[in-house]
Amino acid sequence: MGDKEHVVAVKSTVPPGTAEDVVAPRLGENVGIVSNPEFLSEGTAVDDFMTPDKVVVGGDDEEARRTVLSVYEPIIEDSGASVVETGNREAEMIKYANNAFLASKVSLVNEIANICKELGVDAYEVMDAVGEDDRISSRFMRSGLGWGGSCFPKDVDALRSFARDAGYEPVLLDAVVEVNDLQPRRAVELLRKHVELDGARVAVLGLAFKPGTDDVRGSRGLEVARILREEGADVVAYDPRANENARNEMPDIEYAATADEALEDADAAVIATDWEEFEGIDASGKVVVDGRRIEVRNAEAYEGLCW
Numbered sequence: 001m002g003d004k005e006h007v008v009a010v011k012s013t014v015p016p017g018t019a020e021d022v023v024a025p026r027l028g029e030n031v032g033i034v035s036n037p038e039f040l041s042e043g044t045a046v047d048d049f050m051t052p053d054k055v056v057v058g059g060d061d062e063e064a065r066r067t068v069l070s071v072y073e074p075i076i077e078d079s080g081a082s083v084v085e086t087g088n089r090e091a092e093m094i095k096y097a098n099n100a101f102l103a104s105k106v107s108l109v110n111e112i113a114n115i116c117k118e119l120g121v122d123a124y125e126v127m128d129a130v131g132e133d134d135r136i137s138s139r140f141m142r143s144g145l146g147w148g149g150s151c152f153p154k155d156v157d158a159l160r161s162f163a164r165d166a167g168y169e170p171v172l173l174d175a176v177v178e179v180n181d182l183q184p185r186r187a188v189e190l191l192r193k194h195v196e197l198d199g200a201r202v203a204v205l206g207l208a209f210k211p212g213t214d215d216v217r218g219s220r221g222l223e224v225a226r227i228l229r230e231e232g233a234d235v236v237a238y239d240p241r242a243n244e245n246a247r248n249e250m251p252d253i254e255y256a257a258t259a260d261e262a263l264e265d266a267d268a269a270v271i272a273t274d275w276e277e278f279e280g281i282d283a284s285g286k287v288v289v290d291g292r293r294i295e296v297r298n299a300e301a302y303e304g305l306c307w
Contacts, residue, residue, distance in 0.1 A: 032064025058091025206273025
């Protein structure tokens with residue numbers, strides 16, 4: 001470690017300048033500071049750690065960077081991950097830029113898909129073809145209700161704030177958030193074409209922000225439920241894992257023990273999370289707005305949000 005007794009790796013997502021201006025002064029000259037952001041997805045974090053696309057290590061002290069990189073040597077060798085050595089501020093900014101880019105990609109896909117919907121075009125066929133371009137790739141191309149969770153909303157909002165503090169108006173990022181925020185309301189408006197919402201009983205299937213987790217932070221399903229309640233609908237919701245967490249956030253709606261129970265007396269349904277168990281579910285006699293391209297059987301009327 002050279003002339004440093006210890007090395008501290010800052011892995012949290014923090015504003016650019018944190019390692020230099022906040023952490024380093026508190027630890028003294030004998031401690032090397034390295035920024036080492038994580039690029040992990042909820043539900044697949046272990047696999048993401050063991051098979052990363054890149055390992056980012058930032059800091060002015062080369063020996064400190066090398067010490068941290070030595071921890072990753074077996075993973076880099078096995079996975080073929082690229083190594084990015086840079087400054088602390090650049091490493092801190094890379095994490096925000098990474099998430100902002102992915103959030104922007106989802107919102108751009110949803111914007112195109114919304115246009116496709118109006119033109120009677122299947123957005124999934126369009127984006128499947130677009131994803132074959134290796135400059136674009138096929139990941140994060142599924143249109144629907146948009147992104148939730150904790151990372152994308154938090155990081156995009158933070159980046160917008162940094163920009164404004166620096167005197168720059170982040171017009172594109174503002175639009176990214178606006179498109180994302182409008183998707184749940186578009187789902188409700190599609191439902192309104194088929195059902196008088198005031199007094200209707202509507203099932204919301206899926207409350208976790210994505211399948212494989214019980215996390216309801218930024219839940220598109222809860223946002224749909226909130227809008228439906230504003231419109232006077234009676235909402236019954238179900239999620240395979242997230243019912244209890246959702247109940248803590250929104251206790252004033254009904255929660256079902258199964259998807260079939262949620263649908264039983266419902267007039268309509270909105271599919272908000274693409275859980276595998278919803279695939280091909282029997283929606284006999286129901287109006288269904290599908291926000292995740294799950295598709296169902298026997299619906300009285302079926303509307304894909306973006307197709």
